[in-house]
Amino acid sequence: xxxxxxxxxxxxxxxxxxxxxxxxxxxxxxxxxxxxxxxxxxxxxxxxxxxxxxxxxxxxxxxxxxxxxxxxxxxxxxxxxxxxxxxxxxxxxxxxxxxxxxxxxxxxxxxxxxxxxxxxxxxxxxxxxxxxxxxxxxxxxxxxxxxxxxxxx
Numbered sequence: 001x002x003x004x005x006x007x008x009x010x011x012x013x014x015x016x017x018x019x020x021x022x023x024x025x026x027x028x029x030x031x032x033x034x035x036x037x038x039x040x041x042x043x044x045x046x047x048x049x050x051x052x053x054x055x056x057x058x059x060x061x062x063x064x065x066x067x068x069x070x071x072x073x074x075x076x077x078x079x080x081x082x083x084x085x086x087x088x089x090x091x092x093x094x095x096x097x098x099x100x101x102x103x104x105x106x107x108x109x110x111x112x113x114x115x116x117x118x119x120x121x122x123x124x125x126x127x128x129x130x131x132x133x134x135x136x137x138x139x140x141x142x143x144x145x146x147x148x149x150x151x152x153x
Contacts, residue, residue: 006070007051007063008032014059019050032064052078052085060087087146088135094142099133126150 002009010028012018017027029048036046049071051063065071077083105125107118118125129149136143 001061006066007074008035008066010062010064012054012058012060012062014057017056018053018062028062029064036066051075085148087148089144089146090141091144092141094137095132095134095144101129101131103127103129 001011010032012028017023017025019029020027029050032048033046036042036048047065047067049065049068051065051071051074054060054062063074065074074083104127105118105121106115106128107123107125108115121127127150131147131149133145134142135145
């Protein structure tokens with residue numbers, strides 16, 4: 001989608017990992033490294049730094065840094081909330097409100113690598129907050145714009 005000397009923006013298909021796990025399945029980072037090696041005829045290891053992640057079932061744009069300096073700068077921009085990350089979701093059921101904020105505590109089950117809504121902050125549950133707005137609809141679905149205040153798994 002975009003490439004310069006510092007960053008590459010890639011369209012990640014749903015079902016593909018962003019970075020490696022125990023499955024050994026193909027990853028966006030691996031694909032970007034292969035691309036750089038081939039395009040620029042670089043032998044051996046090339047630097048890539050993951051600026052952010054999106055979950056395996058999700059499709060969307062992933063930013064990959066090509067230099068450690070670019071990665072450091074992008075991390076700082078994210079930390080200072082100077083980069084806006086916006087997500088779009090398609091859902092079947094109409095939300096109760098067309099616009100709002102959702103807050104829940106999420107507890108991660110490391111064995112299943114899944115997160116679950118928890119009643120309170122007990123058992124290492126962490127607060128997750130997002131804002132949403134319905135921005136479109138068809139006869140069967142709703143298009144929702146989502147802005148994460150906290151990124152949680």
